[in-house]
Amino acid sequence: MKYYGILDPEEINKIEDLTIGDIENVLHEKDIYHNVFSQETFEKLLKVNFTPDFEEIEIKTQFVPPIDLINEFNDFIYNTYKHKFIKSKSQYFTDFNETFYGYEYFDLRKVALEEFNEIYKSLNILQVSMVAESISVNGISHTHSTGKLFKLHTYHHQVKKKLATTENLTSYLTGDSSYYDATFFSESVETQDAMYIELMAQILVEINDKYQFEEDLYYSKKTSEAFKYKDFDTIFKNLKSYRFTNSTLVNYKNLKRSHIESLYQVLLEFDLITDNKKNFIDFIKDQYKFKLTKIATFIPKENLQNDKRVGALRQRWLNFDVPKSNLDLFFDF
Template identity: 25%
Template structure:
């Protein structure tokens, strides 16, 4: 189920200027601002040119959509243009069966492996593939399905975060905007469709011949894995999905934010949480962070209070969206 399709009122947006539209996107927690530093002046603090210091003026008028929104938008595109995908995948399956149905199993597997490698290298930029040692100590390409998942997240979802006008059409629910002409005139979309076609063919070949072990793949998979591994330590899976989205959608995650996140659930809305030690371990292990032990903030600082209030608003919005799914 798509979370964000038609979540904004088109009639309301038409009456607003650009800055007011950005305010609406911000109110709905759909975008993330990034601060860009602009050199305002150079200050000489000594004789050496090494002691010149730049004075920066921070501006926050640049924004991109959250990873959650971009991921949802990607799901929409794949559903909306599924006829292209399904047709190509069906054609491949039919041709493959015609070419291999009279071959011995070993020969058919060799033919399939050749296709498996060729198609993988067509949809993944092999220049950036890291190698790892197998059980025999030999260097080889890592699990291809892990790499596909990484490519999808790092390349396609990240790219969609910056498509401001196109995503806005999705958010107001204008599905007619995404017609055949839109597909034909956008190379990036054709690349995404090719990636999905290739991915589905790889899955088909792997199901038949088991070239690679396939790990559990799902949206919010970190939340699901934590929920399964630490049963009874958290109030609910929805709580963990919120935590995952908060961490994954932030540009910079520091210890102060994690502390506010923990105590928002523990004290502000009084939901079940693990110990501070276990929570710190979970955050570091599953999100590849390196924060110190989450400790009780010594005082209710203004920054902590602001973060807590923002978390409260986003939690309420999150629960509202989840209830509609």
């Protein structure tokens, strides 16, 4: 744990008439908290859209915990109190399996979708959907809105932020785990809410994973891949091309320069990357720790082994059917 016990308790105890603001100042001085626009200032900036009126706005800032601290603290809280909830999750799926035992898969999937929607609705996740468009293979514009897992993930993060208050975090940062006892739980509405939402999220994610109502790019292992793409969106034209490249390269037991050269040829052929060898070489060296100085280009029949690899990779790309998700849509822009 990166942040647990990172702060000397004396840094807090030596302050007379201690306030939350005092603690936040110390946390900022120790580079634990970040200094950001206050919510009030941020909303004003959005209204003026950084026009000349910007100079007339009184800028207010606030100290806040970074995202990795928020997530780490929530993991700690979950592991501390999960014994209170884990049986509820097990019982839910036991009851579900007993009730619908013997159902055909598609009937079971229909029931599971009803269960999913009922639980999701009970959380009262009220958010404005983001909308994007894509063009089908027939040239027709399709309109897409954010899926429920995207909204759940966003809502889930807001709940985590509410739990990670300075008051709740201080004992964690000073390494005092005894503070988080049964009394803390019973008196902390934020903790109870966070644990309940965590339980509901786990159930929804598991149901979706079993019956695949939508592709999960928010709770599954694909999440990190999707966000890594943002670091290389000047090289790859979309998320799918990045996935294809990564999937292809990691499957080679003994990666060779010839594999990379054939792959690069196919990526260019299908207009999946920008035509910049240097950037692609830097990407390979950085992500796969492969020493590469140049990428050779071959014309057809000049190198038969390359032709074979290119043919296989073409077919692999054509069969690389990754369902389009909300995250793909917004990362494609």
